[in-house]
Amino acid sequence: MQMDFTLTPEPDDTSRERGRLLFAAPVEFLKGVVAMAGLPPADRIEVCFAGRSNVGKSSLINALTNRKNLARASNTPGRTQEINYFTTEGGPYLVDLPGYGFAEAPVAVVQKWQALLKSYLSGRATLRRVFVLIDARHGVKAVDDEILSLLDRSAVTFQVVLTKVDKISQAEREKVLMQVKGALQKHPAAYPELVVTSSEKGDGIETLRAIIAGLA
Numbered sequence: 001m002q003m004d005f006t007l008t009p010e011p012d013d014t015s016r017e018r019g020r021l022l023f024a025a026p027v028e029f030l031k032g033v034v035a036m037a038g039l040p041p042a043d044r045i046e047v048c049f050a051g052r053s054n055v056g057k058s059s060l061i062n063a064l065t066n067r068k069n070l071a072r073a074s075n076t077p078g079r080t081q082e083i084n085y086f087t088t089e090g091g092p093y094l095v096d097l098p099g100y101g102f103a104e105a106p107v108a109v110v111q112k113w114q115a116l117l118k119s120y121l122s123g124r125a126t127l128r129r130v131f132v133l134i135d136a137r138h139g140v141k142a143v144d145d146e147i148l149s150l151l152d153r154s155a156v157t158f159q160v161v162l163t164k165v166d167k168i169s170q171a172e173r174e175k176v177l178m179q180v181k182g183a184l185q186k187h188p189a190a191y192p193e194l195v196v197t198s199s200e201k202g203d204g205i206e207t208l209r210a211i212i213a214g215l216a
Helices: 013-024 057-065 107-123 142-154 170-184 205-215
Strands: 028-033 046-051 083-087 093-096 127-135 158-163 193-196
Touching: 013 205, 046 057, 046 107, 046 158, 057 093, 057 158, 057 205, 083 107, 107 127, 107 142, 127 142, 127 205, 142 170, 158 170, 170 193, 193 205
Parallel strands: 046 093, 046 127, 127 158, 158 193
Antiparallel strands: 028 083, 083 093
């Protein structure tokens, strides 16, 4: 059965304001986790951001929170090697996951944090939604498909967020949207709305804030 994937509509005034208030309050770095035993207490829901190395997770978190350096962005693929937790006031944990796929790091290190990534995605009961970031210049790749299949098996709802949409033309945007929608057809855990963002230009940031506030 074909699913009808659409772009997330603009939030209404109430949802937009709820999202603004959530991220206008202080958002603080809590801890970096290198093993499942180090996860904070499961005392609230959490949403996480996953994606290939250098897809723009840290930049997106900084844009959401109006903070330039809350999450450490790097031009070096694979720099983030731990699960980074951030707290919101009265809202969910925001979780920045290690990038998957190619990384300029020793093989043993890569294997360790990829195992941590998979353990977290399949075993965190308070995880409400995974935002899977896909670079708008490249679309869904085979390494993305592996993570999406893991989320299917774990019955964890994920929502695709296209990043860096300012880097492509309108025609290229339409092409990548078709590719992503086609790739998601075989993934039952996929939420049927896509979010298109640019951390630099601010596109889609209010929409994503409203979504996260609504989950809380």
